[in-house]
Amino acid sequence: MRIKAKLKGDKTEVKVMMKHPMLSYRQAKKKGKEANFIVYVTAKNEGATVYEVSTSQFLSKNPYMKFYFKGGKKGEEVEISWLDLKGKTKTGKAKIK
């Protein structure tokens, strides 16, 4: 997972690229594999949830997301976690610049 977090005035801009094949049911069937994709993503700043989305098979492969949240300080952490259909989770962190 690649995360960039940048303070812009009174808000923080976050860009994240998650590594995941995001195999839709149709794609999986063609490849003879099981469908699997990220279903839930959250971002936290110093313990507070600042971004939350439930997702489907129709996000692109290696999903990219950009979002903003109020506040944040340089040097604080942004922690992003995802959960996929098979229950696997991954968490990444970045410091706000």
Add this chain to the structure above:
Amino acid sequence: MERRKFLGLGAGLAVAVAAAPSMLMAVNYREKLPDVWKIKNDEKAKGEDMNGVNAAIKAIFGTDKVEEGKIKLKAPAIAENGAVVPVSFKAEGAKKIALMQTADPETVVAIFDVPERGIPDYSVRIKMQQTGHVVVVADIDGKLYKADKVVKVTVGGCGG
């Protein structure tokens, strides 16, 4: 002894399974509204069928009374690669936002819950297997608003 061991293990597993999602979850719509993700677009309509979108709006927000406006939606008029279609939208004051499309077998792409410190100015990249509408619906002060944009896809995104 055997039985005790077995029970102990069972309890441990149950805790592990329960703990993993609950650390993340606030509102996971895959669990809360599992049927929403199964709502289908009519594939014979070649991206023009809005019934899936209307059904999804009702299932997610509880009503299908929707007004135009308040949402700024950006999506390319023509996408050369349906596998990666950049979509971004701003819906100031929104508490909940749904992103949908009419191009793929199922309708719903994502549901955002906007936390207290969240700013509903979001960008994602989606897959579209053919030309279709991208629709964003947001709950702003208890009212639903909608934005709709047609994206012409020249190479499909779901073929593999």
